[in-house]
Amino acid sequence: MTTLQTILALGSGSLVGFTLGLIGGGGSILAVPLLVYVVGVPSPHVAIGTSAIAVAASAAANLAGHARARTVKWPCALVFAMSGIAGAAIGAQLGKMVDGSRLLALFGGLMVVIGVLMLRPRRSGDNPDVKLTQESVGELLPWLIGGGLVVGVLSGFFGIGGGFLIVPGLIGATAMPLINAIGSSLVSVTAFGLTTAASYAWSGLVDWPLALLFIAGGAVGGLAGTRLARHLSGHKNALTRVFSGIVIVVGLYVIARSIFG
Known part of the structure; x- marks a missing residue:
């Protein structure tokens, strides 16, 4: 790894962490494009495996x-x-x-979808006392298992945390309030990231030094983003809309690059 790549890896990780700290989610979707197009990771599969490590580490810290x-x-x-x-x-x-270029095209499509979903207001459940008990297990368990399985497949396929899918999945399955769904989703994001990373690492598709640099940059960026978020709390919706636009544009760029080279 060159000195320039080291600097770009730290900077890219900082950008992802900063975004996560500033708007509270979604920033990790930028990890793979940053690794491929900024840091210069030649293999999309290595980028996905490496980003999964960073996603898991960030989720664990927030959890x-x-x-x-x-x-x-x-x-x-x-x-x-x-x-x-x-x-x-x-x-x-x-x-x-899946072939690397095709996988990137699909990833770009996912970015566009997530960007659009970020524009929609998050709904909250109305059951703060929801519990998995003998009385509720028959109603809750099928939805929790089914939702977890579907989101897990998407998370593993694309190497993303999947928080924007997990949160509504938990609310839909249990009617828990938004704050509980966000906190609870981080258990899955951590677990899915580690599972994906382990699978890619087994195949030799994780760049460990790069992953550590990305995580280090993310920790610094996360602190900065969290501090700034306190001062801009009244503008969070506007920030989210701006970021969703960036995600959509980057997604379209990824699709174009993967198709036209």
Whole structure:
């Protein structure tokens, strides 16, 4: 790795962490394009495997904060995550079988979809006391398992955290409030990222030094983004809309580059 690539890796990781700290989600979708088009990782598969490590590390750090604040609904979160781990393993295997340029085109399409979803207001559930008990297991378990499996496959295939899919999935399955869904989703994001990373690492498709640089940059950027978010809390919706536009534009760029070279 050259000195320039080291600087670009730290800078790219900082940008992802900064975005996560500033708007609270979605920033990790930029990891793969940054690794491919900025850092210069030649293989999309290596970029996906490496970004999965960074996604898992970022989610684990944020999960610790939510756990201390007691916003995680652990039984529901663990069921969703455990079923999703199987899905992520399947998705990662499928992703490795797809040609790199085609995989990037699909990834670009996913970015456009996520960018559009970010423009929609997040709905919140109305059941803050939801619990996975003997009485509720028959109603909640099928939705938690099914939702976790589907999101896990997408997460493993594209090497993303999947938080924007997990949060509405948890709310739809359990009607838990938004803050609990966000905290609980981080259990799955961490688990899915580790599962995807392990699958890619087994195939030799993780650049470990690059992953460490990306994580280090993300930690610094995350602190800066979190501090700035406190001063711009009243403008969070505007920031999210701007970022969603950036995600859509980058997604279209990824599609164009993968098709036309």
